[in-house]
Amino acid sequence: MSFPWAKQYEPKAPLMRYLDEKLPLPRFLYNAVGGGYPVPRNLNYWWNFGVLAGFCLVLQIVTGVILAMHFAANAGVAFNSVEHIMRDVNWGWMLRYAHANGASFFFIVIYIHIFRGFFYGSYKAPREMVWLLGVVIFLLLMATAFMGYVLPWGQMSFWGAKVITGLFGAIPIVGEPIQIWLLGGYAPDNAALNRFFSLHFLLPFVIAGVVILHIWALHIPGSSNPTGVEIKSESDTIPFHPYYTAKDGFGLGVFLIAYCLMVFFLPNFMGHPDNYIPANPLSTPAHIVPEWYFWPFYAILRAFTADILFVPAKLLGVLAMFSSILVWFFLPWLDKSPVRSGHYRPVFKKFFWVLVVDMAVLFYCGGAPAEEPYVMLSQIATAYYFLHFLVILPIVSMIERPNPLPFSITEAVLGSDDKAVMAANATPAT
Template identity: 75%
Template structure:
């Protein structure tokens, strides 16, 4: 979408004029994140998390490059090389903890970003491609994080690789060859470690490329907003800079405070103590669990305990785990309500918060032992997860009566002001439109 009222880039300096005429990079930046990119005037702090995700990725790439200079992708010495980074490399402990906890912060930010999109309907037309590319980024993040978790070559790294890659062997006919191909052998060893290290180093740059496409796709229709109402004119927007660069700067400050607190005061809080024990193929840990950001999907994977229709339970679990993510690709077409924001959809709003609670319970079940009552609770919560997207949301589309939408973003903003006591009326709207 073009915004005819957007400010146009006009370089004043002769050098900048020369550069812009031959390589319009300053113009591109100006139109992407500067005053040349108008955004809805009512965005709240939940819109900070896209920028924070990019910031977290930058931290991961920078710390990862430096760590790769000291890491040895060899099964005989990988664990010791990580310990050497922690003890012998100058500030190596900080680099390792920042990278390890940076992954957790990255997933926290992205999960909030995803649920914000679910709440405000950011997956609906005309932003389907933005959503689809976002799900691709999420899948790439999961693959990168899994491979990174294997690299320290501790007990949980080794057995996590053994268990997770082993699930591919459940696929009929092609499963065993895929499993062998992934590991480079029949069990996690030097070949698997080298493959995972290479891909773990490569994929963040692939993620960065997809993020560029994600932002590019976003700039065509423009940003969604808490009302879900389309932009009607210049009165509904403000320039991205300085309004939202300042707002994002505040969000970045809070992010760094929390990141620093986690890195300096509780660096191992989100990790597993068994990963500080060298990998031992002859000693199976009592309870094998992945990193916390995989727990909901791990719970779905374990929810199948009996064979159905002559299909092994293990295969059903693998299908369900990948299906839980694949559902997100189809969400723009599963939810056919013309109203985007849950603020105006009372039934969907209730279903959304039940889904949030369901995912949190799935996460708790994913970290719990595979025993009762956790198995039974996991089965119910996994079933509800699929029911939300495949049954509940389509039924809500049929019976829900949305609340009246505001005529414009400006009207919604001014109505919010009247709820705090400011006058509201046609004259107020007219004066506000003239003022902006």
């Protein structure tokens, strides 16, 4: 977003002046994350998670590239190559634990980032494209994480691949050919492992490209803020650097403390013990579960246990699982409220917290055995999940009466904002 009061980049050193003239990379960085990018002055720590997600992506790419140097994408030796990394490669144990736990922390950060967007209406105009690209990033991240989970070729890796790819077989006519194409055969084997390894290595760089588009789309309208009120004057903003670089640095420090505690003291806490058993196609685990970050969608998949109108339950579960994420694409148009922030929407705020509880139930049921009462709880939670987005949210957005909004961001932070009032009065009515 272009602000007339934004500081302009003025290189002083001869080398920087030359570089700015021939390849204006310093100017680009200054305008993107430096003093030349004014941001709302009232951003809280919930806005740290975008930077943390970027850090997690870099962490996963760096550790993943190094691990790929030692991993053998062959069904006969993949499990042993992981053990080789853990036991024989210098610092291999740390790299492997950093990568595995980095995936879990990446999803923790992403889920918080998404629910912050739900509450503060980050999907509303003029930031619809920012939101849509964010959902694309989440889908790519899920695909990357699933393929990465298969690579160690342990029991849960093998059977997780068999179950998840088997879902495509539920699609009429084209389902089975797609499943065979994905696996390179009729069951997970060497061809599937090679394909998943190639895609797992490639997709993070695709994600990085979409992240660049995500940030680019964000800079056009500018950052949102906890009030949902747009910037009206210079007093509403402060430079991104040094104010928010310092704030993001503090958040990153807290994140790294929690991350390092997990890597060094509880490295297998978020993993599954069956994945330390080599894959055996003839021995089915008693309880097949994906990684924890897939649990809510796995619960939605398993919630359908009976055919409806001659539509198989398995197909209904597959459609519901994918629809549970695809519905996010339509949020900018499902929520018709002119007010963005949940702080000023009392009815919306109550239903938001019900949704949080509902997601917690789906998380719990997704990791539980496929038996009662977990199946029934999954069905209730799934029904409410779709009810929230497709029925409750549109109705609430049309009938609720929001609380009064502050005139400007500065008024919400400091009280009266004479500069914003004068600027508004001086702007011709349109």
